Amino acid sequence: MTPLLEVRNLHVSYPQGSFWNRKLSPIVQNVSFDVGQGETVGLIGESGSGKSTIARALMGLAPITSGSIHLAGTGTLPRRVQMIFQDPLASLDPCMSIGAQITEVLTVHGIGTPADRPVRTRDLLDRVRLPVDSYDRPAITFSGGQRARIGIARALAASPSLLIADEATAALDVSVQAQILNLLMDLRDDMGLSLLFITHDLAVVRVLCDRAIVLLQGKIVEQGVTQDLFAQPSHSYTRTLLDAYRPLNSSVPSLKTPCHD
Ligand SMILES: Nc1ncnc2c1ncn2[C@@H]1O[C@H](COP(=O)(O)OP(=O)(O)O)[C@@H](O)[C@H]1O
Ligand SMILES: [Mg+2]
Structure with missing residues:
Protein backbone atom coordinates (compact mmCIF):
# COMPACT_ATOMS: atom_id res chain seq x y z
CA MET A 1 0.00 0.00 0.00
CA THR A 2 1.34 3.46 -0.92
CA PRO A 3 2.05 5.36 2.30
CA LEU A 4 0.19 8.65 2.47
CA LEU A 5 1.53 9.59 5.86
CA GLU A 6 4.94 8.68 7.24
CA VAL A 7 5.69 9.54 10.85
CA ARG A 8 9.25 8.87 11.94
CA ASN A 9 10.76 9.02 15.43
CA LEU A 10 8.34 11.70 16.54
CA HIS A 11 9.02 13.34 19.89
CA VAL A 12 6.71 15.93 21.44
CA SER A 13 7.47 17.67 24.74
CA TYR A 14 5.44 20.20 26.70
CA PRO A 15 6.91 22.56 29.27
CA GLN A 16 5.69 21.61 32.73
CA GLY A 17 6.18 22.90 36.26
CA SER A 18 6.14 26.41 37.69
CA PHE A 19 7.61 29.49 36.06
CA TRP A 20 10.77 29.13 38.19
CA ASN A 21 11.12 25.43 37.74
CA ARG A 22 10.09 24.69 34.21
CA LYS A 23 11.30 21.66 32.36
CA LEU A 24 10.33 19.96 29.14
CA SER A 25 8.31 16.88 29.82
CA PRO A 26 8.30 14.24 27.09
CA ILE A 27 4.72 13.39 26.11
CA VAL A 28 5.25 11.48 22.86
CA GLN A 29 8.44 9.49 22.42
CA ASN A 30 9.95 7.97 19.33
CA VAL A 31 6.67 7.32 17.57
CA SER A 32 6.88 5.91 14.02
CA PHE A 33 4.02 4.70 11.87
CA ASP A 34 2.51 4.90 8.38
CA VAL A 35 -1.00 5.43 7.13
CA GLY A 36 -1.58 4.12 3.62
CA GLN A 37 -3.73 5.71 0.94
CA GLY A 38 -7.34 4.76 1.70
CA GLU A 39 -6.30 2.90 4.82
CA THR A 40 -7.97 3.07 8.23
CA VAL A 41 -5.61 2.95 11.19
CA GLY A 42 -6.70 2.79 14.82
CA LEU A 43 -4.77 4.51 17.57
CA ILE A 44 -5.55 2.94 20.93
CA GLY A 45 -4.37 3.79 24.41
CA GLU A 46 -5.66 4.87 27.79
CA SER A 47 -6.49 8.45 28.67
CA GLY A 48 -3.34 10.57 28.88
CA SER A 49 -1.25 8.23 26.73
CA GLY A 50 -0.65 10.97 24.13
CA LYS A 51 -3.19 10.11 21.41
CA SER A 52 -4.53 13.63 20.98
CA THR A 53 -1.01 15.03 21.16
CA ILE A 54 -0.05 12.88 18.15
CA ALA A 55 -3.17 14.15 16.33
CA ARG A 56 -2.23 17.74 17.10
CA ALA A 57 1.33 17.14 15.93
CA LEU A 58 -0.05 15.85 12.62
CA MET A 59 -1.98 19.10 12.25
CA GLY A 60 1.10 21.17 13.05
CA LEU A 61 -0.31 22.20 16.43
CA ALA A 62 2.03 20.51 18.93
CA PRO A 63 5.64 21.34 19.84
CA ILE A 64 7.60 18.68 17.95
CA THR A 65 11.07 18.37 19.48
CA SER A 66 12.42 15.92 16.92
CA GLY A 67 11.40 13.49 14.22
CA SER A 68 9.50 13.97 11.00
CA ILE A 69 6.02 13.91 9.55
CA HIS A 70 5.74 13.44 5.82
CA LEU A 71 2.53 13.57 3.82
CA ALA A 72 2.73 12.46 0.20
CA GLY A 73 1.50 14.94 -2.41
CA THR A 74 1.19 18.68 -2.32
CA GLY A 75 -0.56 21.09 0.02
CA THR A 76 -0.02 22.13 3.62
CA LEU A 77 -0.52 19.80 6.58
CA PRO A 78 -3.20 21.99 8.20
CA ARG A 79 -5.38 21.70 5.12
CA ARG A 80 -4.72 18.12 4.09
CA VAL A 81 -5.02 16.72 7.58
CA GLN A 82 -8.44 17.48 9.02
CA MET A 83 -9.84 16.49 12.37
CA ILE A 84 -13.32 15.69 13.60
CA PHE A 85 -14.03 16.16 17.28
CA GLN A 86 -16.42 14.93 19.92
CA ASP A 87 -18.04 18.35 20.21
CA PRO A 88 -18.36 19.85 16.72
CA LEU A 89 -20.30 22.80 18.12
CA ALA A 90 -17.19 23.99 19.96
CA SER A 91 -15.57 24.91 16.65
CA LEU A 92 -18.74 26.39 15.14
CA ASP A 93 -20.59 29.65 15.67
CA PRO A 94 -23.84 28.33 17.24
CA CYS A 95 -26.03 31.01 15.68
CA MET A 96 -24.59 31.42 12.18
CA SER A 97 -26.01 29.21 9.45
CA ILE A 98 -23.92 26.09 8.90
CA GLY A 99 -24.02 26.70 5.14
CA ALA A 100 -22.26 30.04 5.60
CA GLN A 101 -19.70 28.47 7.94
CA ILE A 102 -18.80 25.66 5.59
CA THR A 103 -18.63 28.10 2.67
CA GLU A 104 -16.20 30.12 4.80
CA VAL A 105 -13.88 27.09 5.04
CA LEU A 106 -13.86 26.88 1.24
CA THR A 107 -13.03 30.59 1.04
CA VAL A 108 -10.19 30.32 3.58
CA HIS A 109 -8.61 27.49 1.59
CA GLY A 110 -9.25 29.19 -1.75
CA ILE A 111 -11.31 26.25 -2.99
CA GLY A 112 -13.75 27.03 -5.82
CA THR A 113 -15.04 30.46 -6.81
CA PRO A 114 -17.34 32.78 -4.83
CA ALA A 115 -20.18 31.76 -7.14
CA ASP A 116 -19.82 28.00 -6.83
CA ARG A 117 -18.87 27.75 -3.14
CA PRO A 118 -22.50 27.57 -1.93
CA VAL A 119 -23.10 24.81 -4.49
CA ARG A 120 -20.09 22.87 -3.19
CA THR A 121 -21.34 23.37 0.37
CA ARG A 122 -24.77 21.96 -0.51
CA ASP A 123 -23.02 19.01 -2.10
CA LEU A 124 -21.01 18.43 1.11
CA LEU A 125 -24.17 18.60 3.25
CA ASP A 126 -25.73 16.08 0.91
CA ARG A 127 -22.67 13.81 1.12
CA VAL A 128 -22.98 13.61 4.90
CA ARG A 129 -26.73 13.00 4.46
CA LEU A 130 -28.05 16.05 6.24
CA PRO A 131 -31.59 17.23 5.38
CA VAL A 132 -31.84 19.51 2.33
CA ASP A 133 -32.95 22.53 4.38
CA SER A 134 -29.78 22.35 6.53
CA TYR A 135 -27.86 25.08 4.69
CA ASP A 136 -29.69 28.01 6.29
CA ARG A 137 -30.09 26.59 9.77
CA PRO A 138 -27.85 27.56 12.70
CA ALA A 139 -25.79 24.80 14.35
CA ILE A 140 -27.78 24.81 17.60
CA THR A 141 -30.90 23.52 15.82
CA PHE A 142 -29.31 20.15 15.00
CA SER A 143 -29.27 16.92 17.03
CA GLY A 144 -26.05 15.34 18.34
CA GLY A 145 -25.78 12.95 15.40
CA GLN A 146 -26.47 15.73 12.90
CA ARG A 147 -23.83 17.90 14.56
CA ALA A 148 -21.35 15.08 14.06
CA ARG A 149 -22.30 15.12 10.36
CA ILE A 150 -21.76 18.90 10.25
CA GLY A 151 -18.30 18.40 11.77
CA ILE A 152 -17.51 15.86 9.06
CA ALA A 153 -18.81 18.13 6.26
CA ARG A 154 -16.72 20.98 7.61
CA ALA A 155 -13.60 18.80 7.71
CA LEU A 156 -14.28 17.55 4.17
CA ALA A 157 -14.62 21.13 2.91
CA ALA A 158 -10.84 21.49 3.05
CA SER A 159 -10.61 18.40 0.79
CA PRO A 160 -8.25 16.53 3.11
CA SER A 161 -6.25 13.39 2.32
CA LEU A 162 -6.27 12.27 5.94
CA LEU A 163 -9.19 12.54 8.33
CA ILE A 164 -8.50 12.13 12.04
CA ALA A 165 -11.41 11.18 14.28
CA ASP A 166 -10.38 11.89 17.88
CA GLU A 167 -12.93 10.06 20.06
CA ALA A 168 -15.40 11.71 17.70
CA THR A 169 -18.31 9.37 18.29
CA ALA A 170 -17.67 8.49 21.94
CA ALA A 171 -20.47 10.67 23.32
CA LEU A 172 -23.16 9.50 20.88
CA ASP A 173 -25.83 6.85 21.50
CA VAL A 174 -24.78 3.45 20.20
CA SER A 175 -27.20 3.49 17.24
CA VAL A 176 -26.25 7.03 16.21
CA GLN A 177 -22.59 6.13 16.61
CA ALA A 178 -23.07 3.19 14.23
CA GLN A 179 -24.63 5.51 11.62
CA ILE A 180 -21.75 7.97 11.84
CA LEU A 181 -19.16 5.19 11.63
CA ASN A 182 -20.94 3.81 8.56
CA LEU A 183 -20.93 7.25 7.00
CA LEU A 184 -17.19 7.60 7.61
CA MET A 185 -16.56 4.22 5.99
CA ASP A 186 -18.66 5.19 2.95
CA LEU A 187 -16.82 8.50 2.60
CA ARG A 188 -13.49 6.71 2.90
CA ASP A 189 -14.47 4.31 0.10
CA ASP A 190 -16.05 6.98 -2.14
CA LEU A 229 -3.04 -7.96 16.83
CA PHE A 230 -6.35 -9.15 18.26
CA ALA A 231 -5.55 -12.82 17.65
CA GLN A 232 -1.98 -12.73 18.92
CA PRO A 233 -1.03 -9.66 20.88
CA SER A 234 2.69 -9.69 21.51
CA HIS A 235 2.87 -7.08 24.27
CA SER A 236 1.50 -7.62 27.78
CA TYR A 237 -0.22 -4.22 27.73
CA THR A 238 -2.14 -5.11 24.56
CA ARG A 239 -3.18 -8.37 26.23
CA THR A 240 -4.44 -6.39 29.23
CA LEU A 241 -6.48 -4.13 26.93
CA LEU A 242 -7.92 -7.10 25.07
CA ASP A 243 -8.76 -8.96 28.28
CA ALA A 244 -10.72 -5.94 29.45
CA TYR A 245 -12.58 -5.87 26.13
CA ARG A 246 -13.37 -9.57 25.71
CA PRO A 247 -16.30 -9.81 28.14
CA LEU A 248 -18.15 -7.24 26.03
CA ASN A 249 -17.55 -9.22 22.92
CA SER A 250 -18.44 -12.68 24.17
CA SER A 251 -21.69 -14.36 23.22
CA VAL A 252 -22.57 -14.66 26.91
CA PRO A 253 -24.61 -11.63 27.92
CA SER A 254 -22.61 -9.51 30.29
CA LEU A 255 -23.70 -6.80 32.65
CA LYS A 256 -20.35 -5.07 32.36
CA THR A 257 -20.50 -1.71 30.67
CA PRO A 258 -17.65 -0.26 28.65
CA CYS A 259 -15.40 2.20 30.45
CA HIS A 260 -15.34 5.73 29.17
CA ASP A 261 -12.75 8.30 30.08
N1 LIG B 1 -0.87 21.81 26.04
C1 LIG B 1 -0.35 20.97 26.94
N2 LIG B 1 0.53 21.39 27.86
C2 LIG B 1 1.07 20.54 28.77
N3 LIG B 1 0.77 19.23 28.84
C3 LIG B 1 -0.11 18.74 27.94
C4 LIG B 1 -0.72 19.58 26.94
N4 LIG B 1 -1.56 18.81 26.21
C5 LIG B 1 -1.47 17.56 26.70
N5 LIG B 1 -0.60 17.52 27.75
C6 LIG B 1 -0.26 16.32 28.53
O1 LIG B 1 0.11 15.30 27.63
C7 LIG B 1 -0.33 14.03 28.07
C8 LIG B 1 -1.06 13.33 26.95
O2 LIG B 1 -2.27 14.03 26.68
P1 LIG B 1 -3.20 13.66 25.46
O3 LIG B 1 -2.39 13.64 24.23
O4 LIG B 1 -4.36 14.58 25.51
O5 LIG B 1 -3.65 12.17 25.84
P2 LIG B 1 -4.87 11.30 25.29
O6 LIG B 1 -5.46 11.98 24.10
O7 LIG B 1 -4.29 9.96 24.98
O8 LIG B 1 -5.84 11.20 26.43
C9 LIG B 1 -1.18 14.27 29.32
O9 LIG B 1 -0.40 13.96 30.44
C10 LIG B 1 -1.48 15.74 29.26
O10 LIG B 1 -1.59 16.27 30.57
MG1 LIG C 1 -7.41 12.67 23.76
Missing part, protein backbone atom coordinates in the same frame (compact mmCIF):
# COMPACT_ATOMS: atom_id res chain seq x y z
CA MET A 191 -13.36 9.61 -1.74
CA GLY A 192 -10.27 7.46 -1.16
CA LEU A 193 -9.70 9.10 2.22
CA SER A 194 -7.28 7.75 4.78
CA LEU A 195 -8.57 7.62 8.35
CA LEU A 196 -6.82 7.75 11.69
CA PHE A 197 -9.25 6.55 14.32
CA ILE A 198 -8.39 7.56 17.85
CA THR A 199 -10.49 5.61 20.28
CA HIS A 200 -10.52 3.58 23.44
CA ASP A 201 -13.31 1.45 21.96
CA LEU A 202 -11.68 -1.77 20.80
CA ALA A 203 -14.91 -2.98 19.22
CA VAL A 204 -14.74 -0.03 16.82
CA VAL A 205 -11.11 -0.75 16.01
CA ARG A 206 -11.83 -4.39 15.37
CA VAL A 207 -14.64 -3.65 12.92
CA LEU A 208 -13.24 -0.61 11.13
CA CYS A 209 -9.48 -0.53 11.20
CA ASP A 210 -7.09 -2.27 8.83
CA ARG A 211 -4.25 -1.78 11.27
CA ALA A 212 -3.96 -0.73 14.88
CA ILE A 213 -1.34 1.04 16.95
CA VAL A 214 -1.17 0.62 20.73
CA LEU A 215 0.16 3.55 22.69
CA LEU A 216 1.30 3.43 26.31
CA GLN A 217 2.68 6.49 28.10
CA GLY A 218 3.61 8.22 24.88
CA LYS A 219 5.33 5.23 23.27
CA ILE A 220 4.11 2.68 20.75
CA VAL A 221 4.23 -0.73 22.37
CA GLU A 222 2.82 -2.62 19.42
CA GLN A 223 1.34 -2.10 15.96
CA GLY A 224 0.10 -4.42 13.26
CA VAL A 225 -2.76 -5.73 11.17
CA THR A 226 -5.86 -5.51 13.40
CA GLN A 227 -6.80 -9.18 13.03
CA ASP A 228 -3.29 -10.37 13.94
Whole structure:
Protein backbone atom coordinates (compact mmCIF):
# COMPACT_ATOMS: atom_id res chain seq x y z
CA MET A 1 0.00 0.00 0.00
CA THR A 2 1.34 3.46 -0.92
CA PRO A 3 2.05 5.36 2.30
CA LEU A 4 0.19 8.65 2.47
CA LEU A 5 1.53 9.59 5.86
CA GLU A 6 4.94 8.68 7.24
CA VAL A 7 5.69 9.54 10.85
CA ARG A 8 9.25 8.87 11.94
CA ASN A 9 10.76 9.02 15.43
CA LEU A 10 8.34 11.70 16.54
CA HIS A 11 9.02 13.34 19.89
CA VAL A 12 6.71 15.93 21.44
CA SER A 13 7.47 17.67 24.74
CA TYR A 14 5.44 20.20 26.70
CA PRO A 15 6.91 22.56 29.27
CA GLN A 16 5.69 21.61 32.73
CA GLY A 17 6.18 22.90 36.26
CA SER A 18 6.14 26.41 37.69
CA PHE A 19 7.61 29.49 36.06
CA TRP A 20 10.77 29.13 38.19
CA ASN A 21 11.12 25.43 37.74
CA ARG A 22 10.09 24.69 34.21
CA LYS A 23 11.30 21.66 32.36
CA LEU A 24 10.33 19.96 29.14
CA SER A 25 8.31 16.88 29.82
CA PRO A 26 8.30 14.24 27.09
CA ILE A 27 4.72 13.39 26.11
CA VAL A 28 5.25 11.48 22.86
CA GLN A 29 8.44 9.49 22.42
CA ASN A 30 9.95 7.97 19.33
CA VAL A 31 6.67 7.32 17.57
CA SER A 32 6.88 5.91 14.02
CA PHE A 33 4.02 4.70 11.87
CA ASP A 34 2.51 4.90 8.38
CA VAL A 35 -1.00 5.43 7.13
CA GLY A 36 -1.58 4.12 3.62
CA GLN A 37 -3.73 5.71 0.94
CA GLY A 38 -7.34 4.76 1.70
CA GLU A 39 -6.30 2.90 4.82
CA THR A 40 -7.97 3.07 8.23
CA VAL A 41 -5.61 2.95 11.19
CA GLY A 42 -6.70 2.79 14.82
CA LEU A 43 -4.77 4.51 17.57
CA ILE A 44 -5.55 2.94 20.93
CA GLY A 45 -4.37 3.79 24.41
CA GLU A 46 -5.66 4.87 27.79
CA SER A 47 -6.49 8.45 28.67
CA GLY A 48 -3.34 10.57 28.88
CA SER A 49 -1.25 8.23 26.73
CA GLY A 50 -0.65 10.97 24.13
CA LYS A 51 -3.19 10.11 21.41
CA SER A 52 -4.53 13.63 20.98
CA THR A 53 -1.01 15.03 21.16
CA ILE A 54 -0.05 12.88 18.15
CA ALA A 55 -3.17 14.15 16.33
CA ARG A 56 -2.23 17.74 17.10
CA ALA A 57 1.33 17.14 15.93
CA LEU A 58 -0.05 15.85 12.62
CA MET A 59 -1.98 19.10 12.25
CA GLY A 60 1.10 21.17 13.05
CA LEU A 61 -0.31 22.20 16.43
CA ALA A 62 2.03 20.51 18.93
CA PRO A 63 5.64 21.34 19.84
CA ILE A 64 7.60 18.68 17.95
CA THR A 65 11.07 18.37 19.48
CA SER A 66 12.42 15.92 16.92
CA GLY A 67 11.40 13.49 14.22
CA SER A 68 9.50 13.97 11.00
CA ILE A 69 6.02 13.91 9.55
CA HIS A 70 5.74 13.44 5.82
CA LEU A 71 2.53 13.57 3.82
CA ALA A 72 2.73 12.46 0.20
CA GLY A 73 1.50 14.94 -2.41
CA THR A 74 1.19 18.68 -2.32
CA GLY A 75 -0.56 21.09 0.02
CA THR A 76 -0.02 22.13 3.62
CA LEU A 77 -0.52 19.80 6.58
CA PRO A 78 -3.20 21.99 8.20
CA ARG A 79 -5.38 21.70 5.12
CA ARG A 80 -4.72 18.12 4.09
CA VAL A 81 -5.02 16.72 7.58
CA GLN A 82 -8.44 17.48 9.02
CA MET A 83 -9.84 16.49 12.37
CA ILE A 84 -13.32 15.69 13.60
CA PHE A 85 -14.03 16.16 17.28
CA GLN A 86 -16.42 14.93 19.92
CA ASP A 87 -18.04 18.35 20.21
CA PRO A 88 -18.36 19.85 16.72
CA LEU A 89 -20.30 22.80 18.12
CA ALA A 90 -17.19 23.99 19.96
CA SER A 91 -15.57 24.91 16.65
CA LEU A 92 -18.74 26.39 15.14
CA ASP A 93 -20.59 29.65 15.67
CA PRO A 94 -23.84 28.33 17.24
CA CYS A 95 -26.03 31.01 15.68
CA MET A 96 -24.59 31.42 12.18
CA SER A 97 -26.01 29.21 9.45
CA ILE A 98 -23.92 26.09 8.90
CA GLY A 99 -24.02 26.70 5.14
CA ALA A 100 -22.26 30.04 5.60
CA GLN A 101 -19.70 28.47 7.94
CA ILE A 102 -18.80 25.66 5.59
CA THR A 103 -18.63 28.10 2.67
CA GLU A 104 -16.20 30.12 4.80
CA VAL A 105 -13.88 27.09 5.04
CA LEU A 106 -13.86 26.88 1.24
CA THR A 107 -13.03 30.59 1.04
CA VAL A 108 -10.19 30.32 3.58
CA HIS A 109 -8.61 27.49 1.59
CA GLY A 110 -9.25 29.19 -1.75
CA ILE A 111 -11.31 26.25 -2.99
CA GLY A 112 -13.75 27.03 -5.82
CA THR A 113 -15.04 30.46 -6.81
CA PRO A 114 -17.34 32.78 -4.83
CA ALA A 115 -20.18 31.76 -7.14
CA ASP A 116 -19.82 28.00 -6.83
CA ARG A 117 -18.87 27.75 -3.14
CA PRO A 118 -22.50 27.57 -1.93
CA VAL A 119 -23.10 24.81 -4.49
CA ARG A 120 -20.09 22.87 -3.19
CA THR A 121 -21.34 23.37 0.37
CA ARG A 122 -24.77 21.96 -0.51
CA ASP A 123 -23.02 19.01 -2.10
CA LEU A 124 -21.01 18.43 1.11
CA LEU A 125 -24.17 18.60 3.25
CA ASP A 126 -25.73 16.08 0.91
CA ARG A 127 -22.67 13.81 1.12
CA VAL A 128 -22.98 13.61 4.90
CA ARG A 129 -26.73 13.00 4.46
CA LEU A 130 -28.05 16.05 6.24
CA PRO A 131 -31.59 17.23 5.38
CA VAL A 132 -31.84 19.51 2.33
CA ASP A 133 -32.95 22.53 4.38
CA SER A 134 -29.78 22.35 6.53
CA TYR A 135 -27.86 25.08 4.69
CA ASP A 136 -29.69 28.01 6.29
CA ARG A 137 -30.09 26.59 9.77
CA PRO A 138 -27.85 27.56 12.70
CA ALA A 139 -25.79 24.80 14.35
CA ILE A 140 -27.78 24.81 17.60
CA THR A 141 -30.90 23.52 15.82
CA PHE A 142 -29.31 20.15 15.00
CA SER A 143 -29.27 16.92 17.03
CA GLY A 144 -26.05 15.34 18.34
CA GLY A 145 -25.78 12.95 15.40
CA GLN A 146 -26.47 15.73 12.90
CA ARG A 147 -23.83 17.90 14.56
CA ALA A 148 -21.35 15.08 14.06
CA ARG A 149 -22.30 15.12 10.36
CA ILE A 150 -21.76 18.90 10.25
CA GLY A 151 -18.30 18.40 11.77
CA ILE A 152 -17.51 15.86 9.06
CA ALA A 153 -18.81 18.13 6.26
CA ARG A 154 -16.72 20.98 7.61
CA ALA A 155 -13.60 18.80 7.71
CA LEU A 156 -14.28 17.55 4.17
CA ALA A 157 -14.62 21.13 2.91
CA ALA A 158 -10.84 21.49 3.05
CA SER A 159 -10.61 18.40 0.79
CA PRO A 160 -8.25 16.53 3.11
CA SER A 161 -6.25 13.39 2.32
CA LEU A 162 -6.27 12.27 5.94
CA LEU A 163 -9.19 12.54 8.33
CA ILE A 164 -8.50 12.13 12.04
CA ALA A 165 -11.41 11.18 14.28
CA ASP A 166 -10.38 11.89 17.88
CA GLU A 167 -12.93 10.06 20.06
CA ALA A 168 -15.40 11.71 17.70
CA THR A 169 -18.31 9.37 18.29
CA ALA A 170 -17.67 8.49 21.94
CA ALA A 171 -20.47 10.67 23.32
CA LEU A 172 -23.16 9.50 20.88
CA ASP A 173 -25.83 6.85 21.50
CA VAL A 174 -24.78 3.45 20.20
CA SER A 175 -27.20 3.49 17.24
CA VAL A 176 -26.25 7.03 16.21
CA GLN A 177 -22.59 6.13 16.61
CA ALA A 178 -23.07 3.19 14.23
CA GLN A 179 -24.63 5.51 11.62
CA ILE A 180 -21.75 7.97 11.84
CA LEU A 181 -19.16 5.19 11.63
CA ASN A 182 -20.94 3.81 8.56
CA LEU A 183 -20.93 7.25 7.00
CA LEU A 184 -17.19 7.60 7.61
CA MET A 185 -16.56 4.22 5.99
CA ASP A 186 -18.66 5.19 2.95
CA LEU A 187 -16.82 8.50 2.60
CA ARG A 188 -13.49 6.71 2.90
CA ASP A 189 -14.47 4.31 0.10
CA ASP A 190 -16.05 6.98 -2.14
CA MET A 191 -13.36 9.61 -1.74
CA GLY A 192 -10.27 7.46 -1.16
CA LEU A 193 -9.70 9.10 2.22
CA SER A 194 -7.28 7.75 4.78
CA LEU A 195 -8.57 7.62 8.35
CA LEU A 196 -6.82 7.75 11.69
CA PHE A 197 -9.25 6.55 14.32
CA ILE A 198 -8.39 7.56 17.85
CA THR A 199 -10.49 5.61 20.28
CA HIS A 200 -10.52 3.58 23.44
CA ASP A 201 -13.31 1.45 21.96
CA LEU A 202 -11.68 -1.77 20.80
CA ALA A 203 -14.91 -2.98 19.22
CA VAL A 204 -14.74 -0.03 16.82
CA VAL A 205 -11.11 -0.75 16.01
CA ARG A 206 -11.83 -4.39 15.37
CA VAL A 207 -14.64 -3.65 12.92
CA LEU A 208 -13.24 -0.61 11.13
CA CYS A 209 -9.48 -0.53 11.20
CA ASP A 210 -7.09 -2.27 8.83
CA ARG A 211 -4.25 -1.78 11.27
CA ALA A 212 -3.96 -0.73 14.88
CA ILE A 213 -1.34 1.04 16.95
CA VAL A 214 -1.17 0.62 20.73
CA LEU A 215 0.16 3.55 22.69
CA LEU A 216 1.30 3.43 26.31
CA GLN A 217 2.68 6.49 28.10
CA GLY A 218 3.61 8.22 24.88
CA LYS A 219 5.33 5.23 23.27
CA ILE A 220 4.11 2.68 20.75
CA VAL A 221 4.23 -0.73 22.37
CA GLU A 222 2.82 -2.62 19.42
CA GLN A 223 1.34 -2.10 15.96
CA GLY A 224 0.10 -4.42 13.26
CA VAL A 225 -2.76 -5.73 11.17
CA THR A 226 -5.86 -5.51 13.40
CA GLN A 227 -6.80 -9.18 13.03
CA ASP A 228 -3.29 -10.37 13.94
CA LEU A 229 -3.04 -7.96 16.83
CA PHE A 230 -6.35 -9.15 18.26
CA ALA A 231 -5.55 -12.82 17.65
CA GLN A 232 -1.98 -12.73 18.92
CA PRO A 233 -1.03 -9.66 20.88
CA SER A 234 2.69 -9.69 21.51
CA HIS A 235 2.87 -7.08 24.27
CA SER A 236 1.50 -7.62 27.78
CA TYR A 237 -0.22 -4.22 27.73
CA THR A 238 -2.14 -5.11 24.56
CA ARG A 239 -3.18 -8.37 26.23
CA THR A 240 -4.44 -6.39 29.23
CA LEU A 241 -6.48 -4.13 26.93
CA LEU A 242 -7.92 -7.10 25.07
CA ASP A 243 -8.76 -8.96 28.28
CA ALA A 244 -10.72 -5.94 29.45
CA TYR A 245 -12.58 -5.87 26.13
CA ARG A 246 -13.37 -9.57 25.71
CA PRO A 247 -16.30 -9.81 28.14
CA LEU A 248 -18.15 -7.24 26.03
CA ASN A 249 -17.55 -9.22 22.92
CA SER A 250 -18.44 -12.68 24.17
CA SER A 251 -21.69 -14.36 23.22
CA VAL A 252 -22.57 -14.66 26.91
CA PRO A 253 -24.61 -11.63 27.92
CA SER A 254 -22.61 -9.51 30.29
CA LEU A 255 -23.70 -6.80 32.65
CA LYS A 256 -20.35 -5.07 32.36
CA THR A 257 -20.50 -1.71 30.67
CA PRO A 258 -17.65 -0.26 28.65
CA CYS A 259 -15.40 2.20 30.45
CA HIS A 260 -15.34 5.73 29.17
CA ASP A 261 -12.75 8.30 30.08
N1 LIG B 1 -0.87 21.81 26.04
C1 LIG B 1 -0.35 20.97 26.94
N2 LIG B 1 0.53 21.39 27.86
C2 LIG B 1 1.07 20.54 28.77
N3 LIG B 1 0.77 19.23 28.84
C3 LIG B 1 -0.11 18.74 27.94
C4 LIG B 1 -0.72 19.58 26.94
N4 LIG B 1 -1.56 18.81 26.21
C5 LIG B 1 -1.47 17.56 26.70
N5 LIG B 1 -0.60 17.52 27.75
C6 LIG B 1 -0.26 16.32 28.53
O1 LIG B 1 0.11 15.30 27.63
C7 LIG B 1 -0.33 14.03 28.07
C8 LIG B 1 -1.06 13.33 26.95
O2 LIG B 1 -2.27 14.03 26.68
P1 LIG B 1 -3.20 13.66 25.46
O3 LIG B 1 -2.39 13.64 24.23
O4 LIG B 1 -4.36 14.58 25.51
O5 LIG B 1 -3.65 12.17 25.84
P2 LIG B 1 -4.87 11.30 25.29
O6 LIG B 1 -5.46 11.98 24.10
O7 LIG B 1 -4.29 9.96 24.98
O8 LIG B 1 -5.84 11.20 26.43
C9 LIG B 1 -1.18 14.27 29.32
O9 LIG B 1 -0.40 13.96 30.44
C10 LIG B 1 -1.48 15.74 29.26
O10 LIG B 1 -1.59 16.27 30.57
MG1 LIG C 1 -7.41 12.67 23.76
